[in-house]
Amino acid sequence: MRRSRLPAILAALVLAFSGLLAGQAAAANLLANPGFETGSLSGWTCSNAAAVATPVHSGGYALAGTPVGSDYAQCSQTVSVQPNTTYTVSAWVRGNPVYLGVTGGPSTWSGNSGAYNQLSLTFTTGTQTSAQLYLHGWYGAGTYYADDVVLDGPGGSTPGTPGAPGTPQVGGVTANSIALSWGASAGTVTGYRVYEGATAVATVTGTTATVSGLAACTTHSYAVAAYNSAGESPRSAVATATTAGCVDTGLPKHALIGYLHASFANGSGYVRMADVPAAWDIIDLAFGEPTSVTSGDIRFTRCPVTECPNVESDADFVAAIKAKQAQGKKVLISIGGQNGQVQLTTTAARDKFVSSVSAIIDKYGLDGLDVDFEGHSLSLNPGDTDFRNPTTPVIVNLISALKSLKARYGSGFVLTMAPETFFVQVGYQFYGGSGAGDARTGAYLPVIHALRDALTVLHVQDYNSGPVTGLDNQYHTMGGADFHIAMTDMLKAGFTVANTGQFFPGLRPEQIAIGLPAAVSAGNGYTSPSDVQAAVNCLVEGSGCGSYTLRGGTSPSLRGLMTWSINWDKYYGWEFQNSHEPFLNSLP
Numbered sequence: 001m002r003r004s005r006l007p008a009i010l011a012a013l014v015l016a017f018s019g020l021l022a023g024q025a026a027a028a029n030l031l032a033n034p035g036f037e038t039g040s041l042s043g044w045t046c047s048n049a050a051a052v053a054t055p056v057h058s059g060g061y062a063l064a065g066t067p068v069g070s071d072y073a074q075c076s077q078t079v080s081v082q083p084n085t086t087y088t089v090s091a092w093v094r095g096n097p098v099y100l101g102v103t104g105g106p107s108t109w110s111g112n113s114g115a116y117n118q119l120s121l122t123f124t125t126g127t128q129t130s131a132q133l134y135l136h137g138w139y140g141a142g143t144y145y146a147d148d149v150v151l152d153g154p155g156g157s158t159p160g161t162p163g164a165p166g167t168p169q170v171g172g173v174t175a176n177s178i179a180l181s182w183g184a185s186a187g188t189v190t191g192y193r194v195y196e197g198a199t200a201v202a203t204v205t206g207t208t209a210t211v212s213g214l215a216a217c218t219t220h221s222y223a224v225a226a227y228n229s230a231g232e233s234p235r236s237a238v239a240t241a242t243t244a245g246c247v248d249t250g251l252p253k254h255a256l257i258g259y260l261h262a263s264f265a266n267g268s269g270y271v272r273m274a275d276v277p278a279a280w281d282i283i284d285l286a287f288g289e290p291t292s293v294t295s296g297d298i299r300f301t302r303c304p305v306t307e308c309p310n311v312e313s314d315a316d317f318v319a320a321i322k323a324k325q326a327q328g329k330k331v332l333i334s335i336g337g338q339n340g341q342v343q344l345t346t347t348a349a350r351d352k353f354v355s356s357v358s359a360i361i362d363k364y365g366l367d368g369l370d371v372d373f374e375g376h377s378l379s380l381n382p383g384d385t386d387f388r389n390p391t392t393p394v395i396v397n398l399i400s401a402l403k404s405l406k407a408r409y410g411s412g413f414v415l416t417m418a419p420e421t422f423f424v425q426v427g428y429q430f431y432g433g434s435g436a437g438d439a440r441t442g443a444y445l446p447v448i449h450a451l452r453d454a455l456t457v458l459h460v461q462d463y464n465s466g467p468v469t470g471l472d473n474q475y476h477t478m479g480g481a482d483f484h485i486a487m488t489d490m491l492k493a494g495f496t497v498a499n500t501g502q503f504f505p506g507l508r509p510e511q512i513a514i515g516l517p518a519a520v521s522a523g524n525g526y527t528s529p530s531d532v533q534a535a536v537n538c539l540v541e542g543s544g545c546g547s548y549t550l551r552g553g554t555s556p557s558l559r560g561l562m563t564w565s566i567n568w569d570k571y572y573g574w575e576f577q578n579s580h581e582p583f584l585n586s587l588p
Helices: 010-016 314-326 347-364 393-409 445-450 481-493 529-541 566-571 575-586
Strands: 049-052 062-065 075-080 086-095 098-102 107-110 117-124 130-136 144-152 169-173 177-181 191-196 199-204 208-212 219-228 239-242 255-261 282-290 330-337 368-373 414-417 457-461 494-497 502-505 512-517 560-564
Touching (some): 062 130, 086 130, 098 144, 107 117, 130 144, 177 219, 191 208, 199 208, 219 502, 255 575, 282 347, 282 414, 347 368, 347 393, 393 414, 393 445, 445 502, 457 481, 457 560, 481 494, 481 512, 481 529, 529 575, 560 575
Parallel strands (some): 255 282, 414 457, 512 560
Antiparallel strands (some): 049 062, 075 130, 086 117, 086 144, 098 107, 191 199, 494 502
């Protein structure tokens, strides 16, 4: 966050243009009309496409798609699949850039314009019972061709087994139980099993169940399968719910969150803690930084007089923090930032992180910690593909350190995180541990998931970002309401993590805030107050969403807005504060 920089997300675009896999089409094929030999697009859902007689790879017809305007001529087909099963996808393509992929999973591409060449990939299902294969071109790049498309693997049901149940609906929720109901399966049904991950947590004969014995304020995701003497059905889609009993953090329902340049001026001037307006509900002190990348030894150094002539004394700084806290405000130490690379590669670094961060919190009497790891602080080792059970040391040690800090300070400890989209939402399209490419994509997901029940607010930086694929499988570009709607909806609804088949459950809406630059000089992707508020109205009330449909539903308790930074907001006449604080207060 410290200075403008080239968007890290651009690495995801580099990833999309690398690492083609080769493979042979197998005899089994779950697709209808895979070679377009009907002379039509039957079985496919397409835009700006047709079956053509030339050029073909084999047979008499092939697919021709011509991107027009903002449409990239996608053709897709959805088939039934079995959970926890590996499938192979391939297609022969030619012409301008052609993309082959599975929605929510891997993709590949080719730019060969002279002759047909084969694209191939594999993916493994999680609890899903269907998969959508797609082909598309690129904006304004001209016509592409595809033929002999294959989705190879077992079909989605065994003869005699029931059909998949309906998606579970969450009913009554207490501090230690969650009630579920679902639509009945087709066919003969002996009973139903409720799964959390791979574990059956309830077995019933009807279409309702209550899972009990749960801890307060914990999040759980459930899928349901029917069974009879022939076997078990495909599992339903996943439903997520959180038990009651969450601790009241003392924050307002809709909060204004801002970073305060406490250790540098950054060209925008120094703002004394006592001069921070009362509009700000969480104040993040930027930044605590390590003595070296792998030391885990975090130091917080106040801005020197040579850079910040109006800096206050430590005594006045601490007194001003106490005054803010007396007003109900939360003051946190933010660790990392653009220059503060933190890699907890060893348990010794982990333990030093805990002790040094605790020393900062205790010295200044702070309310908690903000994790603003950027750059190369977090990445995933090859083969580390299960965000629920990570194995990469820098991930495992960070999770352990944050849990230790939470345990040390208790339930009132405020924990926030400020990852870039590259480390969170891009995990829907690319996941770092699952193959070639940038190992950092989605690398925050294991940390968020492990700390989700201790996490106060996640405010992803919706800026300094390239285009990101949303749950509508369209690219969204920063700077307008659409980007904030799509990125925030992903956090609320959850999403399947690319190449893994595993579903990352959404967060509670009160855990989610939108991260924004305060002004044009603060970061790429500045969004006007009117567009920010249009996005919030869509997310909170479901109004003014444009063409986007919320997958996670409305979020009346959306926590609010975060900005980089309070200093830049002052420099630009407090536009962010003056526009958004009364707006947030007016929300229901």
